[in-house]
Amino acid sequence: MNDNLLVGKLVRLSAVTEAWPEAIARWSRSSETFRLMDSGVSSPYSVKATKDMFDKEFQQEKPNNFLFTIHMLQDDQMIGDIGLDGIRWTHGDCFVGIGIGEKQFWGKGYGTDAMRIILRFAFYELNLHRVSLNVFDYNPRAIRSYEKAGFTHEGRVRQSLNRAGRRWDVVYMGILRAEWERMNAGQ
């Protein structure tokens, strides 16, 4: 049995280092990547801006979020990031966000593997009750990945986004601890 919570079948989750803000700045240059991850205006971040955000949001003594970078098991290359934030401890709920910044790693199960790892962390280390996420409905690859990881469709905000000349919905998904435990029974 693999007793390291943060190691999956294809990837591992790592402590965030100075390399992360640099990678974010690099990934933000692709508007294709940016638009899949963020509903804000797609424009490249400077390394300084991402470093400042990193220091402010993630380097506090006791931040109310858990951010990791995603690394390939085979050669430790950093391919993206994943994190829990918006944790409401008294209700046991949080949001998860994930991005695979390196495009050649899309659609190959790495993100799904990272999501499975962080769900284990959320339910068996943080003892949360549920994990929530939202995703844009022009990102069917992500939606399929979240379904594979065990998320259920819970609702949608209709025509919330305006991109590429048309309106798109924001899809809300969630997974309960009991659902996750059932899914992993016997493993």
Next chain:
Amino acid sequence: MNAILLTGSRVRLACQDAQETSLAFARWQRDTQYVRLLSTDPAFPWSAEKIKSWMVEEQEKPLQDEFFFNIRTIPDDLLIGFVGLHEFSWAHGDAWVAIGIGERQYWGKGYGTEAMRLALQFAFMELNLWRVSLGVYNNNTRAIRSYQKAGFQIEGLQRSAGRRAGQVWDICFMGILRREWEKSLE
């Protein structure tokens, strides 16, 4: 869903105004017996000014770090003490509770016990905690009896943890589980 939190029959838990509270804390700290029963720190009084700036700093911390209240009497609204939940271990649903009644004429009359019951109601019904912990000097029998009345059980004893006035004091660890608290309401 409609439970009224923070209000009992003889006391209520109120917010901590830094100005008013620092003056009261400074007055209470002149009573070294109060400080010795309350804390393991040396009974060294702080000025109201120093307490106030510390308090303002604490209050600016993220909310999930601690929940401190002033204890005020009903109906005359006198500030007699404080109670607070801190040292949260959210993933495990545990927190520590601290309580002090600074006004001596309110000792031994059930005010602290009622304030503790309100703090436990807040801990279990609003914060949804799993357990609440506390530590108390073993020779503070009045406090231990109060905590037992509120539902705490003795869980352990740290021997010779304090030395004061030529005596050796043990620290008694107490705790209450959510299901015990729920049962005590029946």
